[in-house]
Amino acid sequence: xxxxxxxxxxxxxxxxxPLTAVPGEPVRGRAIVTTRPLGLCLLCHAGPFPxxxxxxxxxxxxxxxxxxxxxxxxxxxxxxxxxxxxxxxxPSYRRAAGALxxxxxxxxxxxxxxxxxxxxxxxxATLKEE
Amino acid sequence: MRAAALLALxxxxxxxxxxxxxxxxxxxxxxxxxQDDDTANPGFLWVEQGRAAWQAPPPxxxxxxxxxxxxxxxxxxxxxxxxxxxxxxxxxxLAGRINLCRAVNQSAPKLAREGxxxxxxxxxxxxxxxxxxxxIATDGPMASVIARGEALFRTRMGQLNxxxxxxxxxxxxxxxxxxxxxxxHANAYPEYRLEWQTIGSLARRIRACLTxxxxxxxxxxxxxxxxxxxxxxxRGAGLPMETPGVRP
Numbered sequence: 045x046x047x048x049x050x051x052x053x054x055x056x057x058x059x060x061x062p063l064t065a066v067p068g069e070p071v072r073g074r075a076i077v078t079t080r081p082l083g084l085c086l087l088c089h090a091g092p093f094p095x096x097x098x099x100x101x102x103x104x105x106x107x108x109x110x111x112x113x114x115x116x117x118x119x120x121x122x123x124x125x126x127x128x129x130x131x132x133x134x135p136s137y138r139r140a141a142g143a144l145x146x147x148x149x150x151x152x153x154x155x156x157x158x159x160x161x162x163x164x165x166x167x168x169a170t171l172k173e174e
Numbered sequence: 175m176r177a178a179a180l181l182a183l184x185x186x187x188x189x190x191x192x193x194x195x196x197x198x199x200x201x202x203x204x205x206x207x208x209q210d211d212d213t214a215n216p217g218f219l220w221v222e223q224g225r226a227a228w229q230a231p232p233p234x235x236x237x238x239x240x241x242x243x244x245x246x247x248x249x250x251x252x253x254x255x256x257x258x259x260x261x262x263x264x265x266x267x268l269a270g271r272i273n274l275c276r277a278v279n280q281s282a283p284k285l286a287r288e289g290x291x292x293x294x295x296x297x298x299x300x301x302x303x304x305x306x307x308x309x310i311a312t313d314g315p316m317a318s319v320i321a322r323g324e325a326l327f328r329t330r331m332g333q334l335n336x337x338x339x340x341x342x343x344x345x346x347x348x349x350x351x352x353x354x355x356x357x358x359h360a361n362a363y364p365e366y367r368l369e370w371q372t373i374g375s376l377a378r379r380i381r382a383c384l385t386x387x388x389x390x391x392x393x394x395x396x397x398x399x400x401x402x403x404x405x406x407x408x409r410g411a412g413l414p415m416e417t418p419g420v421r422p
Contacts, residue, residue: 098352
């Protein structure tokens with residue numbers, strides 16, 4: 045019973061099936077990650093990108109994330125960050141509803157489209173160096 | 175004995191609210207120097223306008239000075255707001271108090287909460303409390319206002335699904351983008367922000383955070399805004415008033 049619970053918890057931390065039929069494009073993913081208003085990533089995370097003094101310090105450094113996590117684990121963290129860390133304050137990049145008082149321009153919309161999430165996954169998976 | 179002392183120290187140092195830290199300390203030495211020098215602090219342009227407005231009777235009405243006398247008599251007032259209006263029992267912030275006074279005692283139209291005249295009066299009244307500890311009443315009608323404000327402070331909102339507390343309490347001192355996250359206290363408003371190039375209210379600053387998490391901001395006169403203001407004033411209780419503060 046416990047083993048089952050543990051294995052299903054572990055299974056929930058990865059999402060190995062891509063969200064789209066078109067494979068993620070790392071070059072577009074890099075543009076999303078490094079353009080703050082698009083991806084918002086560098087508000088919280090630092091990473092191996094220019095202008096490090098403008099990167100956040102409240103989330104793990106993205107350097108080496110592609111070595112630490114599989115693409116499926118990275119995808120899961122974008123889709124449901126709380127699955128691997130219930131304390132995480134990172135929002136789901138895919139959830140389109142359920143937020144309280146979403147701003148008028150954002151109602152019913154996810155932070156990123158499924159294709160953009162795939163692009164980000166493809167790019168982050170290339171960040172192998174710590 | 176030593177363990178007890180250590181435990182007491184740990185308990186005291188625990189939550190950020192135990193010893194509030196003014197955003198002054200996160201503003202950088204140049205901005206602090208600007209705030210510390212009244213001749214360099216741009217907020218004093220509004221203080222001076224507010225002092226003039228204090229003396230000037232509105233058309234057909236009485237000047238603030240006509241009842242209150244010298245504005246120095248306002249020492250300590252701004253540090254006590256938000257507070258319940260004694261006449262109605264309704265909680266008001268300082269801007270709300272000024273507008274009540276205008277309606278009841280001055281036969282004058284209300285001022286826009288974020289207009290230059292209101293900000294000037296609030297700055298002129300606020301500066302009289304500089305250095306005094308922020309200390310609002312927590313009894314009577316204020317108790318439930320503060321409680322609702324704290325609940326809002328801890329509620330995740332907007333497309334980014336973040337609460338005020340998740341940044342300004344749990345992660346204060348860390349960096350969001352290039353900026354240090356301050357504890358988000360209310361003790362320096364109205365304050366001059368370099369990013370605004372003007373003076374602004376606490377409500378304006380709260381709206382900026384709500385917009386930042388992609389939430390629909392509260393209207394300036396919404397009860398939620400007053401509730402948040404009241405909670406912020408309580409969690410910063412004891413901080414010296416800094417009006418008009420200067421921030422990046």
